[in-house]
Amino acid sequence: MSETFDAIVLGAGAAGMMCASAAGQRGRRVLLLDHAPEPGRKILISGGGRCNFTNIHTAPDRYLSANPHFAKSALSRYSPQDFLALVERYGIAWHEKTLGQLFCDGSARQIVQLLLDECAQGGVTLACGDAVRTVDHADSHFRVTFGQRTARAPALVIATGGPSIPKMGASGFAYDLARQFGLKVVQPRPALVPLTLSGEDALFRELSGVSADVIARCNKARFREAALFTHRGLSGPAILQVSSYWQRGDAVGIDFLPDRAPGWLIAAKRARPRAGLPAVLGEALPERLARALAERLDQSGELGAMQDKALAAIEAQLANWRFIPNGSEGYAKAEVTAGGISVAELSSKTMEARRVPGLFAIGEAVDVTGWLGGYNFQWAWASGWATGQAL
């Protein structure tokens, strides 16, 4: 026997819970399904356990998508202030860490509890722990079998996220389902992910644990944040940010001294001709990094013995040190998945598939990927809310 609902939401993560609660509170009978034993597991591990739940600088240009305009509608109708108002209504203490990133003072579990309470207020039926076995569509209804049960509804929401961090139950299920209904999928790839180095660049791995405030560039992207050397290559916020724009073969350029004005090295030579490059670099960079850069530049002598032209060339190299990563650490370490269900298939207002009435896709499953810093949860809330209004 099958149970009937107004909508079935697949995936009790950030987007799915927001969508289910919004629809439930509008009087819809909603079934929210997840194969994991508990809802919101990525929320629990997010932001180092404190959940960077939004970013007050949210704007459409902080998202990657084949159609950069797609996210505008949903983001404008459910803003960071809307989610913050909800957080405050629940008395959850929060703080801005940096760059507009809002975190819980306490635990990410408070955000999961907020969403569960919101779902309960909407009378949402939550079913966790059973894998979805089949999904089909007939007589204007979607039929979902999971565990030993069957449910049907005129609306089905794909909110099962992307494949990043498979050990948390993440999967490419959203794409399989989208393809089953004839929707295009933009080639998914790991994003917000550490990059790996080989060959000459691999020498930098000896700096594992060293970090510096840099400008990292890749293609048109440019981020000023910390970069971290790791035993496999490069990480830290600046690198995670540019990784979303990186494709195999692309160079990542690093400005190791973003605050130094052009000509600074020549000025240093005039002021301290006896000083060596490692010492001068060490005034602005961690000592190990300063030494390693000077070594690779093959400069161990005094600045006074070097020609201005050579110093200008060194400056230029330090301002755009080119690494050619040989790969990334993949889905196992990627904070998000870029690509996904093509936005060309969806209404930007409701997230409903144009070709399959009643089918919706939200959150990370869709080809909309935010920067690091709370932008991805804001997309999950905004897209979930948009669909919640349409069910």
Ligand SMILES: Cc1cc2nc3c(=O)[nH]c(=O)nc-3n(C[C@H](O)[C@H](O)[C@H](O)COP(=O)(O)OP(=O)(O)OC[C@H]3O[C@@H](n4cnc5c(N)ncnc54)[C@H](O)[C@@H]3O)c2cc1C
């Ligand atoms: C370590 C880490 C830290 C992060 N920190 C932040 C942060 O601080 N701020 C930020 O904005 N973003 C952060 N993110 C990104 C953020 O977690 C995601 O963008 C967001 O969770 C996407 O929401 P979603 O609901 O689309 O997908 P998810 O939250 O991934 O939810 C998808 C749900 O679907 C379920 N599911 C998957 N496959 C199936 C299936 N076959 N059947 C049934 N259910 C299924 C999963 O179990 C899961 O519960 C972080 C990600 C990671 C990995």
